[in-house]
Amino acid sequence: MCCTSSMSCTGILASVRKQFPVFPPHPITRSPDDVEIRSDRSIEAVAPRKCRGTGSKPFPVHARYLARPEPAATPGTSHTVPIATQGTSLLIMTRSSGGAARTALRRPCRQQGDPVSFKEGKSGRVLARVAAVAAAAGIGVAGLAGPASADITIQQFVALGDSYASGVGAGDYLADDGCYRSANAYGPQAAAALGERLWFEACSGARIEDVVANQLDHLYRVNTEHVTIGVGGNDAGFSSVLGACAGTDTAVCEAAIANARDIITNSLPDELDDLYTMVENRAFSAEIVVVGNPRLFNETACAGALAITPAEQVLLNDAADLLAETTAAVAADHGFDFADPRAAFEGHGVCSADPWILGYTGTLESFHPNAAGQDAYTEVVLPMLDY
Incomplete structure (x- = not known):
């Protein structure tokens, strides 16, 4: 019996799922010769999830292992960032029209000739599983995906949020599109470590309404595996607060x-709740992680603090704590994990001996994590992503 049309495919899938409601727990493994499958829906077989590097050494995910990208000729399309290890590459998809050419992410630890395990989603989304079950039932599925596509799709990673998520302050910006998306941000680093294609939607200056209006398109993809959301600071007006505290009267x-604090307490929870509902309704089977912000200051005086006194720094850090706790509570209501970077950044704020957050620079990078800060972010976020 062979699947030859979308209608018959639907019937076959229904019968297969009814007969075999639980897919095999182990991955389907094939040789590298079997994985060169290409179509307009770019696909790639990736190494098993446990494969992080050669030998027992974990695959390093810090930005220093990413070669510096060349800016794209056309802003807002796609950017291929070489990864130094094993000569593999990470494709970062930013907002594009009509879909740019796509190349699957590759994990650097697979050697030529090693077996390859197809990566699976949480709900058995990879069609290789369906094919295996159908084969066990004596059902052919050659036409299941249609003549122009293949029997497996690469998993997607969608990074949503504001400037802390886009990587402002971390350098190596991918395109001059006003969003300041950095190859060193935790989104690209986490996607590379997981072997997933990144849809890099986070944008400098984004508020919750901007995420809703401009960043949710790719959540509709059935193979979205991981989503990170980092937003809320701009809604609370933190940039304006920093300006008000810089060299002015303490009362101001x-x-x-x-x-x-009033915004964070009274209006932000409902706005975050609405956003998280939209995200989970679109990426209903994805692992969704909400990412918080660190405390900014080391609570000591220095030139980079822009005349914000240590006492004012304490108040600003307390407000950052309130933002983190409020965001974490709303995330918990939705069953989302909360990646809290505050402990990791302790001792590395503005005015510290080893700052991971830039002080005042005279640019929009002021008071944002630098590349080392994004490395620290990555180490906080990755464990939340079933890594």
């Missing part, structure tokens, strides 16, 4: 902080 600073 305190009033601005009080206003931000």
Whole structure:
């Protein structure tokens, strides 16, 4: 029996799922000769999830292992970032029209000739599993995906959020599109470590309404495996608060902080709740992780603090704690994990001996994590992603 049309395929899939409601727990393994499958829906077989490097050494995920990318000729399309290890590459998809050419992410630890295990989604989304079950039932599925596509799709990683998620401050920006997406941000690093294609939607200056309007398109993909969301600081007006606290009367600073705390307490939870509902309705089978912000200051005086006094720094850090706790609570209501970077950044704020957050630079990079800070972010986020 062979599947030759979408209607018959639907019937076959239904019968297979009814007969075999639980797919085999082990991955389908084939030789490298079997994985050169290409179509307009780019696909790739990736190494088993446990494969992180050669021998017992874990695959390094820090940005220093990514070669510096050349800016794309056309902003907002796609950017291939070479990874130094094993000569593999990471494809970063930013907003594009009509779909750019796509190349699957490859994990650097697979050697030529090694067996390859197809990566699976949480709900048995990889059609290789269906094919295996159908074969066991004596059902052919040659036409299941249609003549122009293949029997497996690469998993997707979607990174949503504001400037902390896009990597402002970390350098190596991918395109001059106003979003300041950095190859050193935790999204590209995590996607490379997981062997997934990254849809890099995070954008500098984004508020929750901007994420809703501009960043959710790729969540509809059935093979979206991981989603990170980092947003809320701009909604609370933190950039304005920093400006109000810089070299002004303490009363002005305190009033601005009080206003931000009021927003965080009274309006931000409902806005985050609405956003998280939209995300989970679109990426219903993905692992969704909400990413928080660190405390900014080391609570000591220095030139980079822009005349924000240590006492004011304490108040700003307390407001950052309130933002983190509020965001974590809403995330928990949705069953999302919360990646909290505050402990990791302890001792590395503005005015510390080893800062992971830039002080005042005279640019929009001021008071954002640098490349070392994004490395630290990555180490916090990755364990939340079933890594």
